Amino acid sequence: MPVDIDIAKVAKLARIALTDDELDQYGHQLEDILEHAERVQALPTEGIEPTSHPMPMVNGFRRDEVGECLDPDSFLSQAPDTRDGQFRVPRILGE
Amino acid sequence: MTDLADLTIARAASGLRTGEFTAADLLEAVMRRATMTEAQLHAYLTLDHEGAATAAEEADRAFAAGQDHGLLQGIPIALKDNMCTRGVETTASSKILSGWVPPYDATAVARLRAAGAVITGKTNMDEFAMGSSTENSAFGETRNPWDTDRVPGGSSGGSAVAVAAGSAFGAFGSDTGGSIRQPAALTGVVGMKPTYGLVSRYGLIAFASSLDQIGPFARTVEDVVLLLEAVAGFDALDSTSIDEPTPGFGDALRTGVEGVRVGVVTELMGEGIDPEVRAAVQATVDRLADAGAAVGEVSLPSSEHALSAYYLIAPAECSSNLARFDGVRYGHRSSIEGTTEDMMSHSRAEGFGPEVIRRILLGTYALSAGYYDAFYGQAQKVRTLVRRDFEEAYADYDVLVSPTSPTTAFPVGERAQDPLAMYLSDVCTIPSNLSGDPSISVPVGVDADGLPVGFQIMAPALGEQVLFQVAAEVERLVDFQDRARLATSDEVKP
Numbered sequence: 001m002p003v004d005i006d007i008a009k010v011a012k013l014a015r016i017a018l019t020d021d022e023l024d025q026y027g028h029q030l031e032d033i034l035e036h037a038e039r040v041q042a043l044p045t046e047g048i049e050p051t052s053h054p055m056p057m058v059n060g061f062r063r064d065e066v067g068e069c070l071d072p073d074s075f076l077s078q079a080p081d082t083r084d085g086q087f088r089v090p091r092i093l094g095e
Numbered sequence: 096m097t098d099l100a101d102l103t104i105a106r107a108a109s110g111l112r113t114g115e116f117t118a119a120d121l122l123e124a125v126m127r128r129a130t131m132t133e134a135q136l137h138a139y140l141t142l143d144h145e146g147a148a149t150a151a152e153e154a155d156r157a158f159a160a161g162q163d164h165g166l167l168q169g170i171p172i173a174l175k176d177n178m179c180t181r182g183v184e185t186t187a188s189s190k191i192l193s194g195w196v197p198p199y200d201a202t203a204v205a206r207l208r209a210a211g212a213v214i215t216g217k218t219n220m221d222e223f224a225m226g227s228s229t230e231n232s233a234f235g236e237t238r239n240p241w242d243t244d245r246v247p248g249g250s251s252g253g254s255a256v257a258v259a260a261g262s263a264f265g266a267f268g269s270d271t272g273g274s275i276r277q278p279a280a281l282t283g284v285v286g287m288k289p290t291y292g293l294v295s296r297y298g299l300i301a302f303a304s305s306l307d308q309i310g311p312f313a314r315t316v317e318d319v320v321l322l323l324e325a326v327a328g329f330d331a332l333d334s335t336s337i338d339e340p341t342p343g344f345g346d347a348l349r350t351g352v353e354g355v356r357v358g359v360v361t362e363l364m365g366e367g368i369d370p371e372v373r374a375a376v377q378a379t380v381d382r383l384a385d386a387g388a389a390v391g392e393v394s395l396p397s398s399e400h401a402l403s404a405y406y407l408i409a410p411a412e413c414s415s416n417l418a419r420f421d422g423v424r425y426g427h428r429s430s431i432e433g434t435t436e437d438m439m440s441h442s443r444a445e446g447f448g449p450e451v452i453r454r455i456l457l458g459t460y461a462l463s464a465g466y467y468d469a470f471y472g473q474a475q476k477v478r479t480l481v482r483r484d485f486e487e488a489y490a491d492y493d494v495l496v497s498p499t500s501p502t503t504a505f506p507v508g509e510r511a512q513d514p515l516a517m518y519l520s521d522v523c524t525i526p527s528n529l530s531g532d533p534s535i536s537v538p539v540g541v542d543a544d545g546l547p548v549g550f551q552i553m554a555p556a557l558g559e560q561v562l563f564q565v566a567a568e569v570e571r572l573v574d575f576q577d578r579a580r581l582a583t584s585d586e587v588k589p
Contacts, residue, residue, distance in 0.1 A: 005460060007456070010456050010459050010460045010463065011456060013459050013463060014414060014443075014455050014456055014459040015418075015421070015436070015439050015440045015443055016440060016443045016444050016447070016452055016455065016456070017437070017440035017441045017443070017444040018444060018452075026452065026453060026456055029453060029514060030453070030456060030457055030460065032514075032515060033406060033457060033514060033515065033518075034457070034460075034470075036403060036406070036515060037403045037406055037407050037470065037474075038403075039400060039403045040400055040403045040404050040407070040470075040473050040474055040477050041469060041473055043397075043400055043473075043476075043477060043480070045473060045476040045477070045479075045480070048476040048479050048480065049476070049479055050472060050475030050476050050478070050479060051475055051476075051478040051479040051482060051529075052305065052475055053305050053335070053531075054291045054305060054306075054482075054528075054529070054530060054531020054532075054556075055290075055291055055292050055335070055337065055531050055556065057292075057335065059334070060331070060334050060336070060338065062331050070198050070199060071198075074198035075198050075424070075425070078195060078196065078198070078424075078425045079423070079424050079425060080422055080423070080425075080426075080427075080428035081428070087423050087424055089423055089435045089438065090433065090434060090435050090437075090438050091434055091435065092434060092435050092436075093434065094433075094434050
């Protein structure tokens with residue numbers, strides 16, 4: 001069964017700015033891959049529980065204690081733009 | 096005399112303790128080997144000459160003072176570039192992280208440092224571990240030391256090549272769908288994926304969190320055991336870490352395979368497997384039978400769907416994990432004018448390579464409204480089916496075996512433009528990632544082109560003992576002595 005993807009919408013959701021040519025190319029590649037992946041839909045899975053994690057585990061808990069923290073400069077110095085000890089970004093709203 | 100760079104870790108550890116040579120000598124030997132081979136191989140992205148020299152000095156001082164932190168003290172070890180190393184650039188082979196210097200060590204890295212290991216540098220990989228050839232690196236591909244026109248496999252290709260070529264005694268990589276075992280097979284070394292949760296993932300740059308696992312590369316099974324023992328065990332910083340004491344694995348190496356039940360996986364020995372690979376695997380199975388193993392055939396009927404399920408689950412998890420690369424806190428920021436959202440979308444388009452973009456898009460689609468149940472939900476159910484197949488197989492067998500890779504090393508460029516053909520490289524290794532079970536690749540021969548063939552052994556969760564038991568016996572029976580051309584050529588041998 002051929003797969004039809006609204007690739008521009010997917011790229012927007014993924015926050016990746018692509019040109020029309022790139023959208024076209026990725027769209028075709030994804031359709032090919034998904035056609036292969038669609039085989040999983042043919043399998044009888046009624047009543048089968050999904051596995052989200054390979055090991056049967058419950059949440060791990062630890063004491064809520066203050067531990068050692070990184071020196072803020074060690075990561076702020078890696079950021080593209082900072083001011084007053086905070087990460088800085090361009091304006092949030094459009095024109 | 097043998098070049099020191101060619102010694103096993105076990106042999107080097109013993110020489111360090113008898114005073115035959117120093118940690119500084121071992122480091123000099125691997126750095127000399129790197130100088131001779133890197134122009135052709137490009138196993139490393141970063142060689143940390145200074146940090147390694149300091150660590151080697153510390154190890155030698157510790158030996159002189161009678162302090163012994165274990166068998167890795169003074170041993171040069173390479174790390175895949177997705178493992179965070181404090182003060183040493185870590186990029187996961189992506190432009191988006193170019194120049195990033197982690198403020199902390201991954202838990203596995205911290206444990207290696209505490210054990211006195213000498214970290215030589217950071218190895219090349221497919222960007223964010225997405226690939227099977229190490230061609231997807233933003234900083235140029237790694238070549239195979241057996242034939243430099245061929246790929247080394249991937250995604251941990253640089254780590255495999257460093258060990259095969261002698262520019263490290265051992266190395267660590269990460270395995271999400273075969274990224275340790277497949278390059279180990281293609282470069283003629285031993286590579287192992289531990290049980291999911293045995294080695295902490297804290298500080299490993301995440302690709303697909305329910306599949307990723309850190310594991311070792313070395314030239315012998317015994318060396319792989321030494322490396323694993325140094326990093327395994329509970330870590331409160333990783334919520335999926337297994338909270339149980341980790342046994343030593345060394346005793347398993349000398350017990351033989353008398354009475355061990357070995358199941359050959361039918362689906363992984365048929366169509367799509369190169370005849371020479373199949374023959375080498377079958378010959379190894381015959382040797383195991385001669386050595387007293389109880390050999391039979393076993394079916395994993397869902398394994399043919401494992402690949403399809405994997406290529407929905409892994410991209411879905413990656414699309415979520417890689418959302419953090421947005422040009423705000425670290426990494427590349429686009430200089431485009433506009434809003435924060437424009438900045439993010441352009442930073443990601445400029446920073447990610449094509450395979451990473453392909454998988455983020457695929458994962459975003461598989462998780463989006465209206466498609467979740469049909470793709471991601473169904474893939475997770477197939478994962479349950481794969482696990483059931485394994486459970487049934489392990490009722491009758493102690494270990495399962497197969498080829499590690501359907502083919503030996505393929506030519507550079509051959510599959511680069513064909514994502515599906517590349518994905519098929521992982522058909523034998525993916526089932527163990529979906530089930531979370533341990534698995535190892537051991538070299539067992541070469542094909543007509545002189546390229547190594549890997550033999551895969553799989554065991555149930557936390558079945559590392561029997562995995563190493565069979566792997567060590569395979570190693571002994573096959574006695575694989577071939578070495579990569581670039582580790583044995585005249586320029587390299589003294």
